[in-house]
Amino acid sequence: MDLSGLNAPQREAVTTTEGPLLVLAGAGSGKTRVIIHRLAYLMQKRKVPATSILAVTFTNKAASEMRERAVKLAGLAARKVTLCTFHAFGAEVMREHASKLGFPKKFAIADMGDQVSIIKRAMRERNVDDRAFDARKVLSIISRAKNSRTEPQPKPEGQGDDYDLVAHLVFPLYQLALKAQGAVDFDDLLLLPARLFAEFPQVKKQYTDRFRYLMVDEYQDTNAAQLELLVHLSGKDKNVCVVGDDDQCIYSWRGAEVRNILDFERHFPGAKEVRLEQNYRSTSVILDAANAVIAKNPARKDKRMWTETLGGAAIQSVVAPDENEEARFVAFQIKKAVGLGTPPEDIAVLYRTNGQSRPIEEALREVGVYYEVIGGQEFFDKREVKDVIAYFKVLANPLDQISLLRIVNVPARGIGDVTLERLSSFAQETGKPLWDVLKAAHEVPDLPRGAAEKVAEFCVLMEKYRAQYEKGHLGATTRALLAEIQFADAARASTHSMTAADKKIRAVEDLISSLESFEQKEGARARLMNYLHRLSLDTREEEEEPERRGNVTLMTLHSAKGLEWKLVFLIGLEEDLLPHSGMQGEPPNPEEERRLCYVGITRARDRLVLTRAAQRVKRGKAVPRTPSRFLQDLPEALVEVVDLVGETVAPEPEQQTKFFAGLREKLKAPPKPPPTGG
DNA sequence: TGCAATATCATTTTT
DNA sequence: TGATATTGCA
Numbered sequence: 090m091d092l093s094g095l096n097a098p099q100r101e102a103v104t105t106t107e108g109p110l111l112v113l114a115g116a117g118s119g120k121t122r123v124i125i126h127r128l129a130y131l132m133q134k135r136k137v138p139a140t141s142i143l144a145v146t147f148t149n150k151a152a153s154e155m156r157e158r159a160v161k162l163a164g165l166a167a168r169k170v171t172l173c174t175f176h177a178f179g180a181e182v183m184r185e186h187a188s189k190l191g192f193p194k195k196f197a198i199a200d201m202g203d204q205v206s207i208i209k210r211a212m213r214e215r216n217v218d219d220r221a222f223d224a225r226k227v228l229s230i231i232s233r234a235k236n237s238r239t240e241p242q243p244k245p246e247g248q249g250d251d252y253d254l255v256a257h258l259v260f261p262l263y264q265l266a267l268k269a270q271g272a273v274d275f276d277d278l279l280l281l282p283a284r285l286f287a288e289f290p291q292v293k294k295q296y297t298d299r300f301r302y303l304m305v306d307e308y309q310d311t312n313a314a315q316l317e318l319l320v321h322l323s324g325k326d327k328n329v330c331v332v333g334d335d336d337q338c339i340y341s342w343r344g345a346e347v348r349n350i351l352d353f354e355r356h357f358p359g360a361k362e363v364r365l366e367q368n369y370r371s372t373s374v375i376l377d378a379a380n381a382v383i384a385k386n387p388a389r390k391d392k393r394m395w396t397e398t399l400g401g402a403a404i405q406s407v408v409a410p411d412e413n414e415e416a417r418f419v420a421f422q423i424k425k426a427v428g429l430g431t432p433p434e435d436i437a438v439l440y441r442t443n444g445q446s447r448p449i450e451e452a453l454r455e456v457g458v459y460y461e462v463i464g465g466q467e468f469f470d471k472r473e474v475k476d477v478i479a480y481f482k483v484l485a486n487p488l489d490q491i492s493l494l495r496i497v498n499v500p501a502r503g504i505g506d507v508t509l510e511r512l513s514s515f516a517q518e519t520g521k522p523l524w525d526v527l528k529a530a531h532e533v534p535d536l537p538r539g540a541a542e543k544v545a546e547f548c549v550l551m552e553k554y555r556a557q558y559e560k561g562h563l564g565a566t567t568r569a570l571l572a573e574i575q576f577a578d579a580a581r582a583s584t585h586s587m588t589a590a591d592k593k594i595r596a597v598e599d600l601i602s603s604l605e606s607f608e609q610k611e612g613a614r615a616r617l618m619n620y621l622h623r624l625s626l627d628t629r630e631e632e633e634e635p636e637r638r639g640n641v642t643l644m645t646l647h648s649a650k651g652l653e654w655k656l657v658f659l660i661g662l663e664e665d666l667l668p669h670s671g672m673q674g675e676p677p678n679p680e681e682e683r684r685l686c687y688v689g690i691t692r693a694r695d696r697l698v699l700t701r702a703a704q705r706v707k708r709g710k711a712v713p714r715t716p717s718r719f720l721q722d723l724p725e726a727l728v729e730v731v732d733l734v735g736e737t738v739a740p741e742p743e744q745q746t747k748f749f750a751g752l753r754e755k756l757k758a759p760p761k762p763p764p765t766g767g
Numbered sequence: 768t769g770c771a772a773t774a775t776c777a778t779t780t781t782t
Numbered sequence: 783t784g785a786t787a788t789t790g791c792a
Contacts, residue, residue, distance in 0.1 A: 148782075176782050201781095223777095275782055342780065442779055464781080498768095505768055626782075647780045669779060685780085708778080709783040 090133050095119075095126065102330075102363045103127045106135055106302070109323075109357035111350070112332040115394045116379065116691035117370030117653065120332055124155065124306060127330065128170060129163035131302055139169035143300040143322065147307035149174060149627040151651060155306075171300070175315050177626050179278035184622075186285055186292055195618045197272040197486045198625040202475070204228050204263075204274055206491045211262035212255065222255050226672070229342075230256035231263060235276040236312040236344030269522075271488040275625075279314035286321040297324030307651070308333030308353075312344035316356065327357055335390050336383050339647060339685050341678065351390065368394045368691075370653055372401025374727050375697050379690040382722050386680050403729040406662075406720055407700040410734050411711070412448050415702045418733060419658050420452035422698065423641055426656055433459060435655035437642040439689050441667045445660060446643050453641065463644040473576075473593045474600055478624070480570070484555050485618040487524040494523070497547060500579035504547065508540040550574070558617050564605035571597070646689045657693035659686075662701040662717040686719045703734050 092100050099119055102112045103126045114120035128144065131137040146152045152172050159167035171178070180198065187196045199207070208224040208231075230252060234241040241256035267274060273281060286293040303322055305311065308331035311319070323329045331353060338347045354360045368376050376396050383389070409415035419438060427433055438449050438460075446462050453460045468474060476499050479492035487493075494513070498504045515533045516526040530536060530544040550573070557566040571577065577594050607623060608615040642654070646667075661667055667689075668682030690697060699720065704711045 174782065278782085339780075340782095343782075444778080501769070503768080507768095645780065672779070675779095681780095706783070708776090 090130055092126065092130075095122070096367060098363050098365050098367075099123050099126075102332075102365070103130050105330075105361055105363070106131055106137075107326070107328060109327050109353070109360035110330040111308075111353045111360055111362045112330065112365065113334065113350075113362065113390060113392060114332050114365040115334055115368065115392050116337065116688070117368040117376075118365035118394070119367075119369055120306075120334075120365065121155065121158070121651075123365065124304060124332060125158045125162055127304065128159050128167060132163055132166055137302055139166045140171075141299065141301045142170045142304070143178070143302070144170055144172045144304040145175050145178060145306065146172070147174065147310055147651075149177065151306065152177075174626070175311070175318065176275060176278045179282045179318070180622055180626060182282040182285065182296070183273065183278065186282075186289070189285060189289060189292070190281055191268070192273065192281075193271040193486075193488075195271075195486060195616075197270065197482060197489055197618070198278070198622055199267060199270075199272045199274045200625055201225075201228075203272065203489075203491050207263055207266045208259055211259040211266060214262060215255075215258045217255050217258065222252065226252055227256050227259060231260055232274075232276055233342075233344050234260070235274075235280060236314050238280075238313045238317065269488070270490060271486055276314065279312075279318055283314060283317045283321060286318075293321055296322060300324075301326060302328045303330065305329070305331040306333075307337075309335050309338040309347060309350045310340040310343075310345040311349050312346055313349075314344070316346070316349050320356065323357070327359075329357060334392075336386070336392070336684055337650060337688050339650065339681060339688060341681055364392060366392055366394055368396040370694055371396065371398070371691060372695060373399045374401040374404060375690060375693050378404055378697070378723050378727050379687055381724055382683060382690060382719055383687040385722060386683050402696045404723065404727050405698045405731055406723070406728050407698060407731040408716075408734055409700060409702050410704070412445075412661075412702045412705050413452070414733060415660060415700050416448035416452035417455070419449060419660060419698070419700060420456045420458065422658070423453065423458055423656075424456045427458060431656055432639075433641045434638050436657075437644065437649065437652075437654040437692065438658045438660060439644060439646050439649050439692065440660050441646055441669055441685070442661075443645060445666075449643060449660070459640045460643055461640040463642060464648045468596065468599070471593060471596045474596050477567075477571070477576070477597055477600055478621075481617055481621055483524075484551065484558055485616075485621055487555075488522055490523045493527075497527070497544075500574060500576065502547060503543045504540065508536065508544070511536055512544070561608075561613055561615060563608045563615055563617060563620065564601055567601055567604060571601075646685045649692050650688050653692050653694055655694045656696045656698075657689070658698045658700060659689045660700045662686075662699050662720055663705070663714040664717055666705075666714075667717055667719065683719065686717075 092103060095103065099122070102110070102123050106127075112120070112123065114123065124144070128142065131142060132139055144155070146155060152174060156167065156170070156172050159170065159172075173181075183192070183196065184194075188194055205224045205228060208227050209219050212219045212222060212224065212227070230241050234256070241253060241260050243254040243257045267277075286296070300322060301324075303319065305319065310333070319329065331350070333350050335347050335350050338345055338350070341347070349356075354362070371379070373396050376394055380394060407415075407418060409418050423433075423436055423438075426436060438446075440446065440449075443464065450460065450462065469478075476496060479495040482489045482492040483496060494509065497509065512526050512530065512533060513523060516523045519526070526533060527544050528548050530541040530548075533541070554566060554570050557569070576597070604620055607620050611619065667686060668677065668679050671677040701716055701720070702714055704713045706712070
């Protein structure tokens with residue numbers, strides 16, 4: 090086991106294997122390296138079996154990257170380490186023990202759409218005007234309460250808004266509705282295993298006996314429920330190693346408690362603490378800028394990040410007339426950098442909100458640079474994709490009323506609103522699941538013979554395919570199902586343009602191929618519900634590592650955490666955008682926004698470009714914008730200001746040269762040949 | 768019942 | 783502005 094490549098604190102973090110350990114790892118301090126080496130050290134030096142190690146990361150992407158690197162360092166044994174997110178771990182526990190808590194073995198995981206529908210329904214039931222209150226906002230209150238191990242409470246009389254009251258009223262119904270559908274939500278994937286461990290000592294023992302060594306990455310973003318789970322899992326030996334950086338806590342809106350990392354010693358008495366303060370990633374220019382921004386936050390663990398890479402390119406601060414010019418500037422700069430030899434995969438454009446990617450995408454297409462947008466929801470937002478997934482859900486879980494209602498008449502098969510209304514109210518009256526009522530439609534009073542007939546046909550169809558899916562062959566069965574219901578024809582008919590129809594059909598094709606590659610990986614064990622679980626736990630759309638090579642990366646600051654690029658564009662440095670002003674009603678959190686900006690700055694290795702627009706089109710109207718306060722916090726000596734207001738980034742090829750000539754002068758860059766067209 | 772035009776209305780981040 | 787909800791019409 091070679092530890093010579095590590096510095097002293099890194100080595101200490103790797104070799105301290107017994108008892109609780111807090112590793113405070115600043116941005117770019119080689120945190121992942123430490124985790125990987127620690128895994129290898131545990132297995133090789135301490136002879137800990139891989140199966141006794143549980144390593145938890147924040148995203149699935151991080152987990153699979155970590156596994157890959159661990160295998161490289163420690164060999165194939167590392168494959169047997171349990172390496173996943175808290176939520177995936179919780180789902181695993183639930184798959185084994187769901188019935189102990191009264192959930193079906195094949196429980197479903199409710200997605201956001203399901204949750205919102207349930208809440209809307211519950212609001213109506215409580216006589217709350219479901220148009221006056223945004224169900225998603227109610228959901229976020231409920232979710233935050235659950236993650237903090239509490240229940241939503243109404244604010245004292247006159248204080249605060251009515252949302253807390255609505256959430257309080259709706260909460261019990263929401264919980265009941267989930268259970269009635271045999272479903273859990275994301276938060277339950279943490280809460281229910283914790284309850285399981287608390288109520289069933291033998292279940293807890295099963296896990297504490299197995300996992301003797303725990304590691305948690307991104308500990309600053311864990312919430313109360315995750316802490317509880319961790320305390321349970323840590324058993325008697327308390328071999329818990331958590332790694333994190335309080336300056337990078339950016340998920341408090343999801344219940345993350347910076348206090349978890351600040352109070353680690355209190356939760357795990359006798360904990361050791363190691364600080365990693367040397368930055369191996371960025372130039373000192375970039376690091377100094379980052380330090381200047383984050384220093385303005387009160388109440389942090391006082392870390393002093395330093396680097397041996399002194400100097401570096403100045404940070405550019407660019408003002409463009411509007412968001413389109415901002416995007417074009419970024420695109421041309423990227424084109425130029427690529428022309429000068431920077432590989433596209435070493436470049437990223439980061440932004441606060443997903444919506445900001447659009448102008449950038451257009452501009453990059455204009456200059457012919459390939460890119461990949463990470464995150465966003467577009468794929469799952471396609472109606473056809475949602476429809477097919479709803480079919481899956483009903484086939485895997487007949488209790489899923491919401492999905493059933495969604496697809497019972499998709500494609501149109503003559504089961505209209507009137508019929509459905511009658512069926513659901515009959516279900517309500519008799520307390521039977523809707524699916525059972527459908528199967529016995531002829532027993533429902535006041536239902537016309539024709540309607541009952543169509544419902545019966547639908548049931549036959551579903552029963553037939555449910556049996557098919559039970560046997561496996563997920564992909565083939567899906568194709569058969571979609572062919573039988575003439576899904577493609579319906580999609581085509583629902584739109585006039587061929588290309589729009591093609592896109593829809595392609596999206597469904599992509600879904601099927603993702604199902605098929607899941608099937609390939611799981612082999613004969615592949616079942617529909619497991620696929621659905623994976624879909625909801627792993628938001629990465631494509632199976633294979635998305636083509637990072639040759640592509641510039643576009644993503645939000647939140648998804649950028651933990652990643653790095655040679656050249657980073659951080660766009661939209663404007664008040665109300667970064668720092669974001671938050672949803673109205675919700676108080677803004679300027680400290681968290683500052684940490685977010687810090688995360689963005691520290692993603693850059695060599696060069697950082699900060700851009701903003703003087704005005705931005707919002708709701709169709711041009712709105713003047715104020716520069717972000719964070720720009721003011723940068724030491725002047727590190728920054729080069731570029732003012733593009735009143736100029737247009739040239740769209741025509743012959744003007745590009747001219748534009749770059751002008752730009753070179755502005756940036757006082759050494760003369761270089763203009764980029765090749767292309 | 769199904770479709771198309773019209774009205775409305777939002778606006779953060781993600782497991 | 784652009785996506786979705788709702789209404790109105792065939």
